[in-house]
Amino acid sequence: xxxxGGPSDRSTAAVFFLLPAFAFLAVFIVWPVLLSIQLSFYDWxxxxxxxxxxxxxxxxxxxxxGVFWRALGNNLIVVALSIAIQLPxxxxxxxxxxxxxxxxxxxxxxxxxxMLMSTVAVGALFKAVYxxxxxxxxxxxxxxxxxxxxxDWLGDPQIALFSVVAVICxxxxxxxxxxxxxxxxxxxxxxxxxxxxxxxxxxQYFWRVELPLMRGIIITAMTLSLIGSLKYFDxxxxxxEGGPSRATELMATYxxxxxxxxxxxxxxxxxxxxxxxxxxxxxxxxxxxRQRRSEEA
Amino acid sequence: MRIxxxxxxxxxxxxxxxxxxxxxxFYFMVQSGFKKQFDLLSHPFWMLPQEWALENYRTVLEGTFxxxxxxxMIVVSISVTLILLIASMAAFVFARMDFWLNRPLFxxxxxxxxxxxHVTLIPVYVLTTRLGLYDTxxxxxGPYVAFNLPLAIFILAEFMRQIPxxxxxxxxxxxxxxxxxxxxxxxxxxxxxxxxxGIYNAVALWNEFVFAYVLTSSPTRRTLPLAIWDYQGxxxxxxxxxxxxxxxxxxxxxxxxxxxxxxxxxxxxAGALKx
Numbered sequence: 001x002x003x004x005g006g007p008s009d010r011s012t013a014a015v016f017f018l019l020p021a022f023a024f025l026a027v028f029i030v031w032p033v034l035l036s037i038q039l040s041f042y043d044w045x046x047x048x049x050x051x052x053x054x055x056x057x058x059x060x061x062x063x064x065x066g067v068f069w070r071a072l073g074n075n076l077i078v079v080a081l082s083i084a085i086q087l088p089x090x091x092x093x094x095x096x097x098x099x100x101x102x103x104x105x106x107x108x109x110x111x112x113x114x115m116l117m118s119t120v121a122v123g124a125l126f127k128a129v130y131x132x133x134x135x136x137x138x139x140x141x142x143x144x145x146x147x148x149x150x151x152d153w154l155g156d157p158q159i160a161l162f163s164v165v166a167v168i169c170x171x172x173x174x175x176x177x178x179x180x181x182x183x184x185x186x187x188x189x190x191x192x193x194x195x196x197x198x199x200x201x202x203x204q205y206f207w208r209v210e211l212p213l214m215r216g217i218i219i220t221a222m223t224l225s226l227i228g229s230l231k232y233f234d235x236x237x238x239x240x241e242g243g244p245s246r247a248t249e250l251m252a253t254y255x256x257x258x259x260x261x262x263x264x265x266x267x268x269x270x271x272x273x274x275x276x277x278x279x280x281x282x283x284x285x286x287x288x289x290r291q292r293r294s295e296e297a
Numbered sequence: 298m299r300i301x302x303x304x305x306x307x308x309x310x311x312x313x314x315x316x317x318x319x320x321x322x323f324y325f326m327v328q329s330g331f332k333k334q335f336d337l338l339s340h341p342f343w344m345l346p347q348e349w350a351l352e353n354y355r356t357v358l359e360g361t362f363x364x365x366x367x368x369x370m371i372v373v374s375i376s377v378t379l380i381l382l383i384a385s386m387a388a389f390v391f392a393r394m395d396f397w398l399n400r401p402l403f404x405x406x407x408x409x410x411x412x413x414x415h416v417t418l419i420p421v422y423v424l425t426t427r428l429g430l431y432d433t434x435x436x437x438x439g440p441y442v443a444f445n446l447p448l449a450i451f452i453l454a455e456f457m458r459q460i461p462x463x464x465x466x467x468x469x470x471x472x473x474x475x476x477x478x479x480x481x482x483x484x485x486x487x488x489x490x491x492x493x494x495g496i497y498n499a500v501a502l503w504n505e506f507v508f509a510y511v512l513t514s515s516p517t518r519r520t521l522p523l524a525i526w527d528y529q530g531x532x533x534x535x536x537x538x539x540x541x542x543x544x545x546x547x548x549x550x551x552x553x554x555x556x557x558x559x560x561x562x563x564x565x566x567a568g569a570l571k572x
Contacts, residue, residue: 027443118503256507
Protein backbone atom coordinates (compact mmCIF):
# COMPACT_ATOMS: atom_id res chain seq x y z
CA UNK A 1 0.00 0.00 0.00
CA UNK A 2 2.99 2.22 0.49
CA UNK A 3 3.87 2.48 -3.18
CA UNK A 4 7.35 3.83 -3.87
CA GLY A 5 9.95 3.83 -1.07
CA GLY A 6 9.56 3.46 2.68
CA PRO A 7 7.30 5.64 4.85
CA SER A 8 9.83 8.21 6.09
CA ASP A 9 11.48 8.43 2.68
CA ARG A 10 8.03 9.16 1.25
CA SER A 11 6.98 11.84 3.68
CA THR A 12 10.26 13.69 3.23
CA ALA A 13 9.73 13.54 -0.51
CA ALA A 14 6.11 14.72 -0.14
CA VAL A 15 7.12 17.77 1.88
CA PHE A 16 9.99 18.57 -0.47
CA PHE A 17 7.72 18.27 -3.53
CA LEU A 18 4.90 20.38 -2.09
CA LEU A 19 7.11 23.09 -0.66
CA PRO A 20 7.75 25.22 -3.79
CA ALA A 21 4.07 25.28 -4.78
CA PHE A 22 2.89 26.22 -1.32
CA ALA A 23 5.62 28.84 -0.98
CA PHE A 24 4.40 30.62 -4.13
CA LEU A 25 0.74 30.26 -3.14
CA ALA A 26 1.45 31.53 0.38
CA VAL A 27 3.46 34.59 -0.66
CA PHE A 28 1.45 35.70 -3.69
CA ILE A 29 -2.11 34.57 -2.89
CA VAL A 30 -2.79 33.63 0.75
CA TRP A 31 -0.80 36.40 2.41
CA PRO A 32 -2.09 39.08 -0.01
CA VAL A 33 -5.70 38.03 0.58
CA LEU A 34 -5.21 38.21 4.37
CA LEU A 35 -3.42 41.57 4.13
CA SER A 36 -6.22 42.97 1.95
CA ILE A 37 -8.77 41.92 4.56
CA GLN A 38 -6.66 43.60 7.24
CA LEU A 39 -6.14 46.78 5.20
CA SER A 40 -9.89 47.06 4.70
CA PHE A 41 -10.04 48.29 8.32
CA TYR A 42 -7.40 50.99 7.77
CA ASP A 43 -7.13 54.41 6.22
CA TRP A 44 -3.94 54.40 4.14
CA UNK A 45 -2.61 56.36 1.17
CA UNK A 46 -0.17 53.63 0.16
CA UNK A 47 2.63 56.18 0.14
CA UNK A 48 2.85 57.45 3.72
CA UNK A 49 4.15 54.98 6.31
CA UNK A 50 1.19 55.79 8.57
CA UNK A 51 -1.80 53.49 8.49
CA UNK A 52 -4.70 54.64 10.62
CA UNK A 53 -7.00 52.00 12.06
CA UNK A 54 -10.56 53.11 11.38
CA UNK A 55 -12.48 50.02 12.44
CA UNK A 56 -15.59 49.44 10.38
CA UNK A 57 -15.64 52.93 8.83
CA UNK A 58 -14.61 51.71 5.36
CA UNK A 59 -17.20 48.94 5.44
CA UNK A 60 -19.92 51.36 6.55
CA UNK A 61 -18.89 53.72 3.77
CA UNK A 62 -19.04 50.83 1.29
CA UNK A 63 -22.60 49.87 2.18
CA UNK A 64 -23.68 53.45 1.54
CA UNK A 65 -21.52 53.92 -1.57
CA GLY A 66 -23.77 54.31 -4.60
CA VAL A 67 -20.84 53.84 -6.98
CA PHE A 68 -20.03 50.42 -5.51
CA TRP A 69 -23.63 49.24 -5.83
CA ARG A 70 -23.78 50.60 -9.36
CA ALA A 71 -20.57 48.70 -10.15
CA LEU A 72 -21.93 45.48 -8.64
CA GLY A 73 -25.14 45.99 -10.61
CA ASN A 74 -23.13 46.41 -13.80
CA ASN A 75 -21.22 43.22 -12.98
CA LEU A 76 -24.54 41.39 -12.63
CA ILE A 77 -25.78 42.83 -15.94
CA VAL A 78 -22.58 41.56 -17.58
CA VAL A 79 -23.12 38.13 -15.98
CA ALA A 80 -26.74 37.92 -17.13
CA LEU A 81 -26.16 39.18 -20.67
CA SER A 82 -23.04 37.07 -21.11
CA ILE A 83 -24.88 33.89 -20.21
CA ALA A 84 -28.04 34.84 -22.12
CA ILE A 85 -26.24 35.79 -25.35
CA GLN A 86 -22.99 33.84 -25.47
CA LEU A 87 -24.28 30.38 -24.64
CA PRO A 88 -27.20 30.19 -27.12
CA UNK A 89 -25.14 31.68 -29.97
CA UNK A 90 -22.21 29.42 -29.14
CA UNK A 91 -24.57 26.44 -29.06
CA UNK A 92 -26.08 27.34 -32.44
CA UNK A 93 -22.62 27.70 -33.98
CA UNK A 94 -21.43 24.44 -32.42
CA UNK A 95 -24.45 22.57 -33.81
CA UNK A 96 -23.88 24.21 -37.18
CA UNK A 97 -20.21 23.20 -37.28
CA UNK A 98 -21.04 19.71 -36.02
CA UNK A 99 -23.71 19.09 -38.67
CA UNK A 100 -21.53 20.65 -41.37
CA UNK A 101 -18.59 18.41 -40.52
CA UNK A 102 -15.49 18.77 -42.65
CA UNK A 103 -17.20 21.02 -45.19
CA UNK A 104 -17.18 23.78 -42.57
CA UNK A 105 -13.61 23.20 -41.37
CA UNK A 106 -12.40 26.56 -42.67
CA UNK A 107 -15.31 28.29 -40.90
CA UNK A 108 -14.24 26.71 -37.62
CA UNK A 109 -10.70 27.99 -38.14
CA UNK A 110 -11.90 31.58 -38.62
CA UNK A 111 -14.55 31.40 -35.87
CA UNK A 112 -11.78 30.75 -33.35
CA UNK A 113 -9.76 33.82 -34.39
CA UNK A 114 -11.11 36.22 -31.69
CA MET A 115 -9.64 33.91 -29.03
CA LEU A 116 -6.16 34.51 -30.40
CA MET A 117 -5.99 38.18 -29.46
CA SER A 118 -5.22 39.50 -26.03
CA THR A 119 -8.09 41.27 -24.29
CA VAL A 120 -6.14 44.52 -24.44
CA ALA A 121 -5.80 44.15 -28.20
CA VAL A 122 -9.51 43.33 -28.56
CA GLY A 123 -10.35 46.45 -26.55
CA ALA A 124 -8.10 48.69 -28.64
CA LEU A 125 -9.46 47.15 -31.85
CA PHE A 126 -13.10 47.71 -30.90
CA LYS A 127 -12.48 51.24 -29.74
CA ALA A 128 -11.55 51.83 -33.37
CA VAL A 129 -14.42 49.68 -34.68
CA TYR A 130 -16.89 51.84 -32.68
CA UNK A 131 -15.23 55.08 -33.82
CA UNK A 132 -17.93 57.21 -35.41
CA UNK A 133 -15.85 58.52 -38.34
CA UNK A 134 -13.11 55.98 -38.93
CA UNK A 135 -14.76 52.86 -37.53
CA UNK A 136 -16.84 49.98 -38.82
CA UNK A 137 -20.25 50.00 -37.10
CA UNK A 138 -21.44 53.52 -37.91
CA UNK A 139 -20.15 53.59 -41.53
CA UNK A 140 -21.85 50.23 -42.13
CA UNK A 141 -25.14 51.51 -40.74
CA UNK A 142 -24.83 54.61 -42.92
CA UNK A 143 -24.09 52.52 -45.99
CA UNK A 144 -27.19 50.43 -45.22
CA UNK A 145 -29.29 53.59 -44.94
CA UNK A 146 -29.74 53.13 -41.21
CA UNK A 147 -27.71 56.14 -40.11
CA UNK A 148 -30.51 56.97 -37.67
CA UNK A 149 -29.62 53.93 -35.58
CA UNK A 150 -26.08 55.12 -35.02
CA UNK A 151 -25.11 56.21 -31.53
CA ASP A 152 -22.03 57.39 -29.73
CA TRP A 153 -21.38 53.75 -28.92
CA LEU A 154 -18.88 54.20 -26.09
CA GLY A 155 -19.68 57.80 -25.18
CA ASP A 156 -23.39 57.52 -24.50
CA PRO A 157 -23.99 56.41 -20.89
CA GLN A 158 -27.29 54.80 -21.92
CA ILE A 159 -25.65 52.25 -24.20
CA ALA A 160 -21.92 52.12 -23.40
CA LEU A 161 -22.35 49.03 -21.22
CA PHE A 162 -24.20 47.19 -23.99
CA SER A 163 -21.55 48.18 -26.53
CA VAL A 164 -18.90 46.67 -24.27
CA VAL A 165 -20.95 43.53 -23.59
CA ALA A 166 -21.24 43.01 -27.36
CA VAL A 167 -17.44 42.93 -27.53
CA ILE A 168 -17.23 40.50 -24.60
CA CYS A 169 -19.62 38.22 -26.49
CA UNK A 170 -17.58 38.54 -29.70
CA UNK A 171 -14.46 37.54 -27.80
CA UNK A 172 -15.84 34.60 -25.80
CA UNK A 173 -18.46 32.98 -28.04
CA UNK A 174 -15.70 30.98 -29.81
CA UNK A 175 -14.59 29.58 -26.45
CA UNK A 176 -18.01 28.21 -25.55
CA UNK A 177 -18.56 27.14 -29.15
CA UNK A 178 -15.48 24.88 -29.00
CA UNK A 179 -16.53 23.62 -25.57
CA UNK A 180 -19.98 22.61 -26.88
CA UNK A 181 -18.57 21.27 -30.13
CA UNK A 182 -16.23 18.94 -28.23
CA UNK A 183 -19.19 17.58 -26.25
CA UNK A 184 -21.36 17.18 -29.36
CA UNK A 185 -18.58 15.26 -31.10
CA UNK A 186 -18.36 12.84 -28.19
CA UNK A 187 -22.01 11.76 -28.55
CA UNK A 188 -21.97 8.34 -30.28
CA UNK A 189 -23.20 8.28 -33.87
CA UNK A 190 -25.46 5.30 -33.18
CA UNK A 191 -27.84 7.59 -31.27
CA UNK A 192 -28.23 9.75 -34.34
CA UNK A 193 -28.87 6.75 -36.55
CA UNK A 194 -31.37 5.27 -34.13
CA UNK A 195 -33.19 8.61 -33.95
CA UNK A 196 -33.45 8.99 -37.69
CA UNK A 197 -34.74 5.41 -38.02
CA UNK A 198 -37.45 6.41 -35.57
CA UNK A 199 -38.23 9.33 -37.88
CA UNK A 200 -36.88 12.13 -35.68
CA UNK A 201 -36.08 15.37 -37.49
CA UNK A 202 -32.81 17.21 -36.92
CA UNK A 203 -34.57 19.66 -34.62
CA GLN A 204 -36.21 16.94 -32.54
CA TYR A 205 -32.89 15.14 -32.27
CA PHE A 206 -31.23 18.30 -30.93
CA TRP A 207 -33.91 19.15 -28.35
CA ARG A 208 -34.63 15.61 -27.15
CA VAL A 209 -31.22 13.92 -27.38
CA GLU A 210 -28.29 16.30 -27.76
CA LEU A 211 -29.39 19.12 -25.46
CA PRO A 212 -30.22 16.89 -22.44
CA LEU A 213 -26.87 15.15 -22.84
CA MET A 214 -25.13 18.53 -22.75
CA ARG A 215 -26.59 19.60 -19.43
CA GLY A 216 -23.29 19.10 -17.60
CA ILE A 217 -21.22 21.09 -20.04
CA ILE A 218 -23.81 23.89 -20.14
CA ILE A 219 -23.62 24.19 -16.36
CA THR A 220 -19.82 24.28 -16.62
CA ALA A 221 -20.08 27.06 -19.21
CA MET A 222 -22.49 29.03 -16.99
CA THR A 223 -20.13 28.67 -14.02
CA LEU A 224 -17.11 29.84 -16.02
CA SER A 225 -19.08 32.77 -17.41
CA LEU A 226 -20.40 33.73 -13.96
CA ILE A 227 -17.02 33.70 -12.20
CA GLY A 228 -15.26 35.34 -15.15
CA SER A 229 -17.83 38.14 -15.42
CA LEU A 230 -17.63 38.98 -11.71
CA LYS A 231 -13.83 39.39 -12.02
CA TYR A 232 -13.98 41.29 -15.31
CA PHE A 233 -11.51 44.15 -15.79
CA ASP A 234 -9.12 44.32 -18.78
CA UNK A 235 -11.52 44.97 -21.65
CA UNK A 236 -13.58 47.58 -19.81
CA UNK A 237 -10.45 49.33 -18.61
CA UNK A 238 -9.06 49.59 -22.14
CA UNK A 239 -12.32 50.65 -23.77
CA UNK A 240 -13.95 53.01 -21.27
CA GLU A 241 -12.07 52.98 -17.93
CA GLY A 242 -15.49 52.53 -16.36
CA GLY A 243 -16.96 55.64 -17.94
CA PRO A 244 -18.80 57.59 -19.20
CA SER A 245 -20.08 58.76 -15.81
CA ARG A 246 -19.72 55.28 -14.23
CA ALA A 247 -21.93 53.69 -16.90
CA THR A 248 -19.50 50.78 -17.33
CA GLU A 249 -17.95 50.83 -13.85
CA LEU A 250 -17.31 47.33 -12.48
CA MET A 251 -16.12 46.28 -9.02
CA ALA A 252 -12.61 45.70 -10.38
CA THR A 253 -12.33 49.03 -12.22
CA TYR A 254 -13.68 50.92 -9.20
CA UNK A 255 -11.22 49.12 -6.90
CA UNK A 256 -8.33 49.98 -9.24
CA UNK A 257 -9.27 53.66 -9.38
CA UNK A 258 -9.66 54.02 -5.63
CA UNK A 259 -6.38 52.23 -4.87
CA UNK A 260 -4.05 53.33 -7.66
CA UNK A 261 -5.49 56.59 -9.00
CA UNK A 262 -6.90 58.17 -5.83
CA UNK A 263 -4.38 56.42 -3.54
CA UNK A 264 -7.05 55.31 -1.11
CA UNK A 265 -5.46 51.93 -0.52
CA UNK A 266 -7.54 51.25 2.58
CA UNK A 267 -10.86 51.79 0.84
CA UNK A 268 -9.50 50.07 -2.27
CA UNK A 269 -8.78 47.03 -0.08
CA UNK A 270 -12.35 47.16 1.23
CA UNK A 271 -13.73 47.01 -2.32
CA UNK A 272 -11.26 44.23 -3.20
CA UNK A 273 -12.22 42.24 -0.11
CA UNK A 274 -15.93 42.64 -0.85
CA UNK A 275 -15.26 41.46 -4.40
CA UNK A 276 -13.31 38.48 -3.05
CA UNK A 277 -16.20 37.39 -0.82
CA UNK A 278 -18.77 37.88 -3.58
CA UNK A 279 -16.75 35.79 -6.06
CA UNK A 280 -15.99 33.06 -3.53
CA UNK A 281 -19.65 32.87 -2.46
CA UNK A 282 -20.70 32.53 -6.10
CA UNK A 283 -18.07 29.82 -6.65
CA UNK A 284 -19.10 27.87 -3.53
CA UNK A 285 -22.78 28.19 -4.45
CA UNK A 286 -22.21 26.73 -7.91
CA UNK A 287 -20.19 23.87 -6.43
CA UNK A 288 -22.99 23.13 -3.94
CA UNK A 289 -25.65 23.23 -6.66
CA ARG A 290 -23.59 20.93 -8.85
CA GLN A 291 -23.07 18.45 -6.08
CA ARG A 292 -26.76 18.33 -5.28
CA ARG A 293 -27.51 17.78 -8.96
CA SER A 294 -25.04 14.96 -9.28
CA GLU A 295 -26.50 13.34 -6.15
CA GLU A 296 -29.99 13.57 -7.66
CA ALA A 297 -28.81 12.06 -10.93
CA MET B 298 -37.02 18.13 -50.78
CA ARG B 299 -37.72 21.85 -50.89
CA ILE B 300 -37.66 22.13 -47.12
CA UNK B 301 -34.25 20.46 -47.04
CA UNK B 302 -32.93 22.96 -49.57
CA UNK B 303 -34.28 25.92 -47.64
CA UNK B 304 -32.75 24.54 -44.49
CA UNK B 305 -29.34 24.06 -46.12
CA UNK B 306 -29.50 27.62 -47.43
CA UNK B 307 -30.39 28.92 -43.97
CA UNK B 308 -27.44 27.06 -42.44
CA UNK B 309 -25.08 28.41 -45.09
CA UNK B 310 -26.38 31.92 -44.50
CA UNK B 311 -25.86 31.63 -40.74
CA UNK B 312 -22.35 30.25 -41.27
CA UNK B 313 -21.42 33.14 -43.56
CA UNK B 314 -23.05 35.72 -41.29
CA UNK B 315 -20.91 34.65 -38.34
CA UNK B 316 -17.88 34.48 -40.59
CA UNK B 317 -18.42 38.20 -41.22
CA UNK B 318 -19.00 38.99 -37.55
CA UNK B 319 -15.85 37.13 -36.48
CA UNK B 320 -13.72 38.15 -39.46
CA UNK B 321 -14.68 41.75 -40.25
CA UNK B 322 -12.81 43.33 -37.31
CA PHE B 323 -9.68 41.43 -38.41
CA TYR B 324 -10.10 42.61 -41.99
CA PHE B 325 -10.46 46.16 -40.70
CA MET B 326 -7.42 45.79 -38.45
CA VAL B 327 -5.03 44.31 -40.99
CA GLN B 328 -5.72 46.57 -43.95
CA SER B 329 -6.16 49.77 -41.91
CA GLY B 330 -2.64 49.22 -40.59
CA PHE B 331 -1.38 49.85 -44.12
CA LYS B 332 -3.38 53.03 -44.62
CA LYS B 333 -2.41 56.63 -44.19
CA GLN B 334 -4.64 58.65 -41.92
CA PHE B 335 -6.25 60.73 -44.68
CA ASP B 336 -6.93 57.53 -46.64
CA LEU B 337 -8.97 56.18 -43.73
CA LEU B 338 -10.84 59.49 -43.55
CA SER B 339 -11.56 59.91 -47.24
CA HIS B 340 -12.43 56.34 -48.23
CA PRO B 341 -14.78 53.80 -46.64
CA PHE B 342 -13.11 51.28 -44.37
CA TRP B 343 -13.92 48.28 -46.56
CA MET B 344 -11.83 49.59 -49.46
CA LEU B 345 -8.26 48.38 -49.58
CA PRO B 346 -5.56 51.05 -49.04
CA GLN B 347 -5.12 53.49 -51.95
CA GLU B 348 -1.42 53.04 -51.45
CA TRP B 349 0.01 50.36 -49.14
CA ALA B 350 1.89 52.48 -46.63
CA LEU B 351 4.56 50.86 -44.50
CA GLU B 352 5.26 53.94 -42.42
CA ASN B 353 2.98 52.83 -39.55
CA TYR B 354 4.94 49.63 -39.20
CA ARG B 355 8.21 51.56 -39.41
CA THR B 356 7.14 53.91 -36.59
CA VAL B 357 6.10 50.97 -34.42
CA LEU B 358 9.24 48.95 -35.02
CA GLU B 359 11.48 51.96 -34.40
CA GLY B 360 9.83 52.40 -31.00
CA THR B 361 10.02 50.07 -28.01
CA PHE B 362 7.77 47.42 -29.58
CA UNK B 363 10.50 44.84 -30.16
CA UNK B 364 11.81 45.39 -26.65
CA UNK B 365 8.30 44.59 -25.32
CA UNK B 366 8.16 41.49 -27.50
CA UNK B 367 11.46 40.33 -26.00
CA UNK B 368 10.25 41.15 -22.47
CA UNK B 369 7.11 39.08 -23.01
CA MET B 370 9.16 36.16 -24.31
CA ILE B 371 11.47 36.30 -21.28
CA VAL B 372 8.71 36.57 -18.67
CA VAL B 373 6.48 33.95 -20.29
CA SER B 374 9.24 31.38 -20.77
CA ILE B 375 10.60 31.70 -17.24
CA SER B 376 7.11 31.64 -15.70
CA VAL B 377 5.85 28.68 -17.74
CA THR B 378 8.99 26.64 -16.96
CA LEU B 379 8.54 27.31 -13.26
CA ILE B 380 4.81 26.54 -13.38
CA LEU B 381 5.36 23.20 -15.13
CA LEU B 382 8.11 22.12 -12.74
CA ILE B 383 6.50 23.26 -9.49
CA ALA B 384 2.99 22.15 -10.46
CA SER B 385 4.07 18.69 -11.57
CA MET B 386 5.96 18.15 -8.31
CA ALA B 387 2.89 19.09 -6.28
CA ALA B 388 0.53 17.16 -8.58
CA PHE B 389 2.71 14.07 -8.12
CA VAL B 390 2.22 14.19 -4.36
CA PHE B 391 -1.55 14.75 -4.63
CA ALA B 392 -1.98 12.00 -7.21
CA ARG B 393 0.33 9.31 -5.90
CA MET B 394 0.72 9.63 -2.13
CA ASP B 395 -1.83 8.93 0.56
CA PHE B 396 -1.71 11.06 3.67
CA TRP B 397 -4.41 12.55 5.81
CA LEU B 398 -3.96 16.14 4.56
CA ASN B 399 -4.03 15.15 0.89
CA ARG B 400 -7.66 15.92 0.12
CA PRO B 401 -8.00 19.12 2.21
CA LEU B 402 -4.79 20.56 0.77
CA PHE B 403 -5.83 19.67 -2.76
CA UNK B 404 -9.22 21.28 -2.14
CA UNK B 405 -7.52 24.43 -0.91
CA UNK B 406 -5.38 24.57 -4.05
CA UNK B 407 -8.43 24.14 -6.29
CA UNK B 408 -10.24 26.93 -4.43
CA UNK B 409 -7.43 29.17 -5.65
CA UNK B 410 -8.96 28.93 -9.14
CA UNK B 411 -11.72 31.37 -8.28
CA UNK B 412 -9.67 34.03 -6.46
CA UNK B 413 -9.77 37.38 -8.28
CA UNK B 414 -6.34 38.90 -9.00
CA HIS B 415 -7.63 42.26 -7.76
CA VAL B 416 -7.79 41.15 -4.13
CA THR B 417 -4.02 40.57 -4.19
CA LEU B 418 -3.14 43.66 -6.21
CA ILE B 419 -2.41 46.11 -3.37
CA PRO B 420 -0.38 43.66 -1.22
CA VAL B 421 1.61 42.38 -4.20
CA TYR B 422 2.31 45.97 -5.24
CA VAL B 423 3.46 46.82 -1.69
CA LEU B 424 5.63 43.69 -1.49
CA THR B 425 7.19 44.41 -4.89
CA THR B 426 8.15 47.98 -3.97
CA ARG B 427 9.57 46.85 -0.62
CA LEU B 428 11.72 44.23 -2.32
CA GLY B 429 13.00 46.85 -4.77
CA LEU B 430 11.56 44.88 -7.69
CA TYR B 431 9.07 47.52 -8.84
CA ASP B 432 9.38 48.17 -12.59
CA THR B 433 11.43 45.04 -13.27
CA UNK B 434 10.42 41.92 -15.15
CA UNK B 435 11.21 39.87 -12.02
CA UNK B 436 8.24 41.46 -10.28
CA UNK B 437 5.84 39.68 -12.65
CA UNK B 438 7.12 36.15 -12.21
CA GLY B 439 5.87 35.61 -8.63
CA PRO B 440 2.20 36.43 -9.25
CA TYR B 441 2.28 34.82 -12.71
CA VAL B 442 3.47 31.51 -11.29
CA ALA B 443 1.23 31.58 -8.22
CA PHE B 444 -2.01 32.40 -10.06
CA ASN B 445 -1.50 29.66 -12.62
CA LEU B 446 -0.46 26.90 -10.22
CA PRO B 447 -3.98 25.81 -9.13
CA LEU B 448 -5.20 24.88 -12.61
CA ALA B 449 -1.83 23.38 -13.58
CA ILE B 450 -1.74 21.21 -10.44
CA PHE B 451 -5.35 20.17 -11.02
CA ILE B 452 -4.79 19.06 -14.62
CA LEU B 453 -1.42 17.40 -14.02
CA ALA B 454 -2.78 15.47 -11.03
CA GLU B 455 -5.46 14.01 -13.34
CA PHE B 456 -2.72 12.77 -15.66
CA MET B 457 -0.58 11.36 -12.88
CA ARG B 458 -3.50 9.47 -11.32
CA GLN B 459 -3.70 7.42 -14.51
CA ILE B 460 -0.19 6.00 -14.19
CA PRO B 461 -0.67 2.27 -13.43
CA UNK B 462 0.15 1.00 -9.93
CA UNK B 463 2.25 -1.78 -11.46
CA UNK B 464 4.80 0.71 -12.77
CA UNK B 465 5.23 2.03 -9.27
CA UNK B 466 5.66 -1.46 -7.85
CA UNK B 467 8.24 -2.29 -10.52
CA UNK B 468 10.17 0.91 -9.81
CA UNK B 469 10.20 0.10 -6.10
CA UNK B 470 11.51 -3.41 -6.70
CA UNK B 471 14.29 -1.83 -8.77
CA UNK B 472 15.14 0.23 -5.69
CA UNK B 473 13.93 3.54 -7.13
CA UNK B 474 12.76 6.09 -4.55
CA UNK B 475 9.86 8.50 -5.10
CA UNK B 476 12.14 11.20 -6.52
CA UNK B 477 13.60 9.05 -9.24
CA UNK B 478 10.15 7.56 -10.00
CA UNK B 479 8.90 11.12 -10.48
CA UNK B 480 11.72 12.11 -12.85
CA UNK B 481 12.04 8.87 -14.81
CA UNK B 482 8.43 7.69 -15.02
CA UNK B 483 5.73 10.11 -13.86
CA UNK B 484 7.06 13.22 -15.61
CA UNK B 485 7.72 11.60 -19.03
CA UNK B 486 4.31 9.87 -18.93
CA UNK B 487 2.59 13.20 -18.24
CA UNK B 488 3.99 14.79 -21.39
CA UNK B 489 0.57 15.41 -23.04
CA UNK B 490 -0.63 17.09 -19.85
CA UNK B 491 2.50 19.21 -19.66
CA UNK B 492 1.99 20.31 -23.28
CA UNK B 493 -1.63 21.28 -22.62
CA UNK B 494 -0.82 23.16 -19.43
CA GLY B 495 2.19 24.79 -21.07
CA ILE B 496 0.18 26.10 -24.04
CA TYR B 497 -2.66 27.29 -21.83
CA ASN B 498 -0.37 29.21 -19.49
CA ALA B 499 1.82 30.58 -22.27
CA VAL B 500 -1.21 32.10 -23.99
CA ALA B 501 -2.73 33.39 -20.75
CA LEU B 502 0.52 35.03 -19.61
CA TRP B 503 1.37 36.34 -23.08
CA ASN B 504 -1.89 38.30 -22.79
CA GLU B 505 -1.75 39.17 -19.08
CA PHE B 506 -2.55 42.79 -18.35
CA VAL B 507 -3.33 43.84 -14.80
CA PHE B 508 -0.20 42.73 -12.92
CA ALA B 509 2.08 44.10 -15.64
CA TYR B 510 0.07 47.33 -15.55
CA VAL B 511 0.48 47.75 -11.79
CA LEU B 512 4.03 46.43 -11.37
CA THR B 513 5.88 48.07 -14.27
CA SER B 514 5.96 51.60 -15.65
CA SER B 515 8.87 52.39 -17.99
CA PRO B 516 8.49 51.60 -21.71
CA THR B 517 11.56 49.34 -21.76
CA ARG B 518 10.07 47.12 -19.02
CA ARG B 519 6.63 46.76 -20.57
CA THR B 520 5.31 43.45 -21.87
CA LEU B 521 3.38 43.23 -25.13
CA PRO B 522 -0.14 43.95 -23.79
CA LEU B 523 1.25 47.01 -22.02
CA ALA B 524 2.97 48.13 -25.22
CA ILE B 525 -0.46 48.11 -26.85
CA TRP B 526 -1.87 50.06 -23.93
CA ASP B 527 0.94 52.64 -24.11
CA TYR B 528 0.66 53.06 -27.90
CA GLN B 529 -3.08 53.53 -27.81
CA GLY B 530 -2.69 56.11 -25.05
CA UNK B 531 0.01 57.96 -26.95
CA UNK B 532 -1.53 57.84 -30.46
CA UNK B 533 -5.24 58.02 -29.60
CA UNK B 534 -6.20 59.69 -32.88
CA UNK B 535 -3.93 57.68 -35.15
CA UNK B 536 -6.05 54.61 -35.82
CA UNK B 537 -3.86 53.21 -38.66
CA UNK B 538 -0.83 53.22 -36.38
CA UNK B 539 -2.71 51.45 -33.59
CA UNK B 540 -3.98 48.88 -36.09
CA UNK B 541 -0.37 48.24 -37.13
CA UNK B 542 0.57 47.65 -33.48
CA UNK B 543 -2.37 45.26 -33.05
CA UNK B 544 -1.58 43.35 -36.24
CA UNK B 545 2.04 42.93 -35.22
CA UNK B 546 1.17 41.84 -31.70
CA UNK B 547 -1.43 39.30 -32.88
CA UNK B 548 0.93 37.84 -35.47
CA UNK B 549 2.95 35.39 -33.31
CA UNK B 550 -0.07 33.55 -31.93
CA UNK B 551 -1.90 33.56 -35.27
CA UNK B 552 1.14 32.02 -36.97
CA UNK B 553 1.43 29.32 -34.32
CA UNK B 554 -2.32 28.71 -34.62
CA UNK B 555 -2.15 28.25 -38.38
CA UNK B 556 0.54 25.58 -38.03
CA UNK B 557 -0.86 23.79 -34.98
CA UNK B 558 -4.61 24.50 -34.78
CA UNK B 559 -5.75 21.49 -32.82
CA UNK B 560 -2.90 21.78 -30.33
CA UNK B 561 -3.57 25.47 -29.72
CA UNK B 562 -7.33 24.99 -29.44
CA UNK B 563 -7.13 22.10 -26.99
CA UNK B 564 -4.44 23.90 -24.99
CA UNK B 565 -6.51 27.07 -24.71
CA UNK B 566 -9.58 25.11 -23.69
CA ALA B 567 -7.69 23.57 -20.76
CA GLY B 568 -9.32 26.09 -18.43
CA ALA B 569 -12.68 24.45 -19.00
CA LEU B 570 -11.54 20.85 -18.62
CA LYS B 571 -12.31 20.87 -14.95
CA UNK B 572 -16.01 20.46 -15.78
